Amino acid sequence: MKITRETDFAYQAVYRYLDQLINEPGHQGSVRLPSLRQLSERLGVSISTIQYAYSLLEKEGRVYSVAKSGYYAQAVVSLTIPGSGNDLLETIYVNARRPGMRVLSTDDPAALQPLDSPLLMLERELLRQYPRQPQWLSQPCGELELRTLLAARYTTSPAHCWHADDVYIGADLRGVLEILIAVLGLRHATIVVESPCDWVILRLLKSAEVRVIELPLEAGGALDPQRLENLLKIEPVRLILLSSKLNMPCGSLIPEDNRSVIADLLTGHGTWVLENDCYSELDDDGEGQRLRDLLDPDRLLVFSTFEKFMGVEAAYGFVLSRAWRRELQRHFLLRSFRLSPVRQKAIARLYTGGRIDQHLHILRRLLKERRIQLIQLLRERLGESLRIVEPQGGATVWARSSRQVDMTMVFQRLLAQHVIIAPGELFSLHGLHGQHLRLSPIGYADDELAGVVGLLGDALRLAPGD
Template identity: 60%
Template structure:
């Protein structure tokens, strides 16, 4: 049980997090181990289920645990030999390697890391706890507290016709839970969904596990959409939805050509297709001046989903949805899922929006990310000239590199693990074998001497893995 003193000294989820770290570190086998359920830990530690959800969400973001639908959470084993991948699962190998001490992890995508608002968020929570010593039960507002829903609605409203209201906003425990619910509400199981490629592996695996028929639409070299192929797919396939990032493709961080949004909106209207917009990184564009696709499409066929984590940090893992139609079904699903979220945490985030602190933070964060991108771009040119090509990112925290020669990228990955460097091979961002000549590296890495060593190792690995 977590003592009263521990809960008073810090927030309960922090104590739960530390408890879980110790529990995971006790896993000494090479087999994956199932962890206690939310309810079991809640009873064991005498804290709420939402507190356990917070801790598990942070652990999952760090690659320490993973969840299996209708089964629970499992700990990734800390293998003695990270180069060995007995299961053949590349993502599992990446997570295992990233956990090992001494690894230079270039595979991440944590844009808020250079300037997290974690400490500010915790300070606001303490202030709110004094104001609301006995907050209302979280399940009294199953779709999220009104203050935060209203703040998000105002954030996304751009005109009298492109407006949102608090009742259009739904807040869940994390992005995974929100996406699982959307798949259910929109009836996507067994349906065809066009997904931009490359695409976030979390989204790809969730869709795949749910039995969604994924049709990958590979982005053009400049980060735009192949509109001719998109129209052919919409015409020839029973496509129910198109899943896109609004302002910058992922993981390349390159803004699409300005002419794309209007043409895409016209195609979606012509074929009656839903738009699922992944908005988790759009506010990280260095020059946020483009028109968002969501402002051009039929609002009755629009769903926007996102998470606070990419702009605020891991202390704000909540996911959220904006959707005008299907409100009764969304409310029903939120009631059934019983997201028991901290009302204090949500009010603290709302205060960041209402007080203008989010905008101030984003200006500083975008500037920091831009500077980091320029610095790492110089290092890439120094160490990988002639070995890779890339487009300078216009947002986010990663570079999308393409080998200039045909290589075995899995061999590159294994070679780097032996030198204590972790990168994300491009095939992780596809389910059909695309991007095998690509890799993603973070420009949010701290420590230039280690970065120089790591990039020199990447260059060596690319040379050794050349085919033909």
């Protein structure tokens, strides 16, 4: 329905009036709502405006009509959140695990095509070949076969080479990052991170009382070298955290010329670099130079995980570092990760047999198809309401509201309709990206995805200005 600006304001007011009416305290069971004519006279607006507001509520499943009787609504039961309820990330985590929730924000690329079956099948075969090892033979930094394979896979030249002793494998990425924070002495230190940045990383840094300076990505995924150089000159920067190739949640690739300039700048200042390599396997072409190929490997640490492209059965995190060997070995030994040596061997065999590379080729294609479908739906249903950053890999889409809106209200309205999005504020510690949101099409059939996108469009249109 095409409506004028005056009608647009009117239907929003009617919608909010009905929303309050539905949720008035004391309502039990079905609630009969005023007729179109009654509301038209009471609110002084046209019947067509009332009808449009009712149609929105009906599409959300909060209102239903009975022939020759009128409209009825079931009062929406508010969701009870453990704790204070003021933590946005906690709210997302808790509700995303509730039955009936439609999560439009998940970053789980492997869910589209997990490697669980071949991994577990190979693990069963290896169990027959390798007897259970005594505890004293366990390798606290990870299975040597897998560490050797990773070292070879990350080696690109005689100057940029890695050895098994440079590789450390932990039970999950969070545990590995916690060890890095301790080994590098980052508590109360100053680090620079590209922004937006993964919320898991930001929360860990915040809990460790690290002073974080955010360096926003520019259009096209580039970093401002002049701004970075000024920071390196005036701030006591301990290290900088950058993506190896593909930034998430933006899904953008840093341009090659910009990558070279940034690498030269960091090398010239002797800056320690912590490279996030979790997504580099998921860019659409799967090839090309990584940031680490341009840096001094003696002042570089690289971390990653298998989970993003293999699935939850391979949740291990790992780090590569030539330096800090004694401290890293000591912390991994003290952490006492309980790692299955046979499963690590199975992961290594999937690599050596070429299965991982075959899988990545298929996964990248499937992810791209799903992202294109979501972007088409967003443009069809929302028009110019969202400005989309064209992703070049990964499982998510990064978008910005075209008008200033209260994104918290958008999130809360969708949560009441059992839909979860990831507001952009989660990807910053300093209030950046407040008009952005991360969306994902993973786990939805075509018709269901269209319905959820429609609810998102309604929430954005109805949200008051920020």
